[in-house]
Every structure is written in C-alpha cells, then in structure tokens.
Amino acid sequence: xxGGGNTAYGRKSFQRSKAHFTDxxxxxxxxxxxxxxxxYRLVVSRACPWASRxxxxxxxxGLEDALPMAIADPIQDDRSWxxxxxxxxxxxxxxxxxLSEAYDxxxxxxxxxxxxxxxxxxxxxxxxxxxxxxxxxxxxTEWTALHRQGAPDLYPxxxxxxxxxxxxxxxxxxxxxxxxxxxxxxxEEYEGACARLFQRLELLAERLAEQRYLVGDTITxxxxxxxxxxxxxxxxxxxxxxxxxxxxxxxxxLWAYVRDLYQTPGFGDTVDFDHIKRHYYQVHSGINxxxxxxxxxxxxxWLTPHRREELGGRPFGDGTPPGPxxxxxRVPRRGxx
Numbered sequence: 443x444x445g446g447g448n449t450a451y452g453r454k455s456f457q458r459s460k461a462h463f464t465d466x467x468x469x470x471x472x473x474x475x476x477x478x479x480x481x482y483r484l485v486v487s488r489a490c491p492w493a494s495r496x497x498x499x500x501x502x503x504g505l506e507d508a509l510p511m512a513i514a515d516p517i518q519d520d521r522s523w524x525x526x527x528x529x530x531x532x533x534x535x536x537x538x539x540x541l542s543e544a545y546d547x548x549x550x551x552x553x554x555x556x557x558x559x560x561x562x563x564x565x566x567x568x569x570x571x572x573x574x575x576x577x578x579x580x581x582x583t584e585w586t587a588l589h590r591q592g593a594p595d596l597y598p599x600x601x602x603x604x605x606x607x608x609x610x611x612x613x614x615x616x617x618x619x620x621x622x623x624x625x626x627x628x629x630e631e632y633e634g635a636c637a638r639l640f641q642r643l644e645l646l647a648e649r650l651a652e653q654r655y656l657v658g659d660t661i662t663x664x665x666x667x668x669x670x671x672x673x674x675x676x677x678x679x680x681x682x683x684x685x686x687x688x689x690x691x692x693x694x695x696l697w698a699y700v701r702d703l704y705q706t707p708g709f710g711d712t713v714d715f716d717h718i719k720r721h722y723y724q725v726h727s728g729i730n731x732x733x734x735x736x737x738x739x740x741x742x743x744w745l746t747p748h749r750r751e752e753l754g755g756r757p758f759g760d761g762t763p764p765g766p767x768x769x770x771x772r773v774p775r776r777g778x779x
Contacts, residue, residue, distance in 0.1 A: 462554045463545075464573045467561065468584045475563070475570050477585050479508040482570065483533075485541055485560045487523060488714040488773070489516040489721030491617065491670035492574040496559040498666050499578040501764050502708040504590020509581075511771065514541065514558065516714075516721035522556035536567060544569045575613075578663060592762030597663050605657050608664045615642035617671050624683025624729065632684065640687045647695040654702070654755030661757050665703060672700040673713055676739050678722040682730065691743060701743070702750035707763040714777030715741060741779035 467475040467482065475482075484500065486493035500509055512533045514523035522542035525533040532539050544562045545552060548569040560572045571577060582596040597605065619639035626632035646668070649656065656664040671679070675690040691697050704710035723735040757763070767773075 462552050463548065463569055463571050464576065465571050466573075466576060466580055466584070467570060468580065469587065477588065479588055480510070481564060482509055483512055483535055483562045483564050484509050485512045485514060485523070485533075485544075485558055485562060487514045487516055487518075487558050487721065488712070488717040488777075490558050491674060493558040494670040494712065495574070495578050495666050496581070497712045498670070498708055499581045499596060499663075501712060501767070502596065502661070503581055503585065503593045504764055505581060505585060505588060506768055506771070508585070508588040509561075510535065512536070513771075516717035517724055518721075523558055535564060536562060538567070543567075578666065582663065590764070592758070594661060594758040594761040596661065596666070598658065598660075601658050601662065605662055605664045608656055609667050611642060612646070612664070612668050612671075615639055616646075617667060620671060620675075620679040620683050620685055623685050624679065624726075636685060636687065639685060643693070643696065647693055650699045651695045652753075654699075654750050654753040659755045660759040661703075661706070669700060669703045669709060672696060673704060673709075674718055674722075677715055677719055681736065682722050682726070689739075691739075697743075698748040698750050701746065701748040704744050705748065706757055710744065711767050711773065714773045715779070716774070716777035744779040 465473045465475055467473075467477055469477050471477075484496060486497050488494065488497070497511070500506065500511065512525065512535065513527060515526040518524055522540045522545075524540055525531060525538065528534055536544065538544060540556075541558070541560060542556045544560065544567060545556050547567050554572075557572050557574070559574055559577055561570045561577065562568065563570050579597055615638045619635055619642065622635035623632055623639060626635060646656075653659070655661055656668060672690060675685070679685045680689055690700065704713065719735050723730050724733045727733065
C-alpha cells in the first residue's frame, strides 16, 4: 500500500504498482542480502492488508526477535508513511521520520511511490525490498534457520503449484478487486470489478464449505492472503469501497472461515480495527472528503464460535501455535473487538 497523493484516491482508475525494489533476502545471500538475525527492520502499517501478510507470517514463524518490526501511523500524508507513533516522531532504530527516507537512501526518483511492507537494512539505512508478493514466501522458505521450534510450513513444497494457482485468483479478483471497485471512476468499471469480486467470493465459499483451509489441511500462505482482505471487508470495503452486494457476516461459510482464522494465534492478535478504519476513511479523501470514521460495524461477533474444527484440519500441521504476542507489539484495546 503506497503513501502519498491522498486526494487522488477515487479520482483516477486504480492500478496496483509492481514492486520496484525486488531484491531478495536469502539464505545464501545471492542478491547481496543474506538472512541475518537483527540486521533488517520490517516496516509495516497495521491498516494495510499487504503489510499485514508479513506481520502474520512473521508471527506464525516466530521471527519477532530475528526481524524487528516498525509500525507506521495509519494516517500517512503526502510525504509517505510516518513514524509519528514513536517518541519524537522518529523510528527508534532507523532514526527517520518518514519511510521515504529509506527509499531515498537506496534510489532517488524511484517509480511506484513509498509502500509497505518494506524491509530496511539497518546498518546502511537503505531499503532492501518492497516486494509484497515475495516477502512472505521468503520468510517461509529462506529464513528457516531462524524459525521458532514448531513453526508451521506455510508454503509446503508439495502444495506450491496449487497455492500459487489459488492465490493468483484471490489476488486478481479479491485482494486487488476491492481496490478496483473502490477507486473506480466510472460506473462500468466499478460494476465489473464488483461483479468479479463477488463471483470469486462465492467460488471460494463453495471450496471452503468442504474443507477448513484453502489448500491442504493446514494453514498456508493462501489463507494468509485471503484473510487480510476478508478481515477488512465489513469494516471498510463494504461501505467505503461500495463492495456491498452482501456483508461477510451474511455469508455463512466465509464468515465462519474468517472467524476461525481470526481466533487462531498469529492472525487476530495482529489485527487493529482502529488503524484499519482510520486509515481508509481519513486518508482516501478523494472518496470520503469529510474524513468521518463510522462507528460500526459491531465487532463482537469476531469472538463467537465458528465450528470450523468439525471439518477437521490441523491449523499448524505438525507444528505448534506461536507464543504470546511481545508486549511492545500488542494491539491497543481500542483496536480489538
């Protein structure tokens, strides 16, 4: 999710920028960035679904100590994501006020804007990567030496082709589809995006009626990528982005599926509904010029029984749930149901 140009939201057709910085942090360091505990800093916004993938993966894999995390203010300005949640408005490790400073250290006049998730090299202060599609895959496959004991396999070798196929459809019609509908500048463009979104959601509901998780019988990358859109659906996409053929709470299968994940350690304990709502309603001034943040929806349903365990499945496979959330990373009370 890029920062900058807030008034443009809703005034020009949406096009997802490709990640410009696609270096990879790997076990063998082939791009010049070897996996190394404490060397890098993951910069995220809890409001952003693309960044939330990395937050969830990092927690499930137990990489909190190996890959420290900076949380940006959900309200960015035209200069990019800000560290105004930190004392003196600076990230305490990188010493910068804006994420754009790490981008500028790497390259000037880069295309695509300043986006999260981003991984920054702490010694040099340079951005390493903003490749949101690749970051979580590499956390699962390249950072294995630093995974916690009992970490799940989020991208199992035998299921990768199926995971890739499912996530490609989810990306096109759901993850991106809500934005194409929300930022549409014409009726036909909006209706096309909205129709594709709900057709895909109905197909996913058919699939999930018979199995607990999207691919295989454990949580994988595919579930993380779908969850981050579904968890925001009723709070922002239904109203703010006009994706309102039905609410998630009105779809029995998807509502149970997303509650199951929300109540699984590593998912709901990373979700800040306050950050999510304030970001979308206050930043997208081209869509919501008043900046008023709605009071609803009622969040109490997120903690109700889902009964998805009746379908079987083993959330963490042969592994174990992650431990408690580190104190410094706990979601504040106002962001929880």
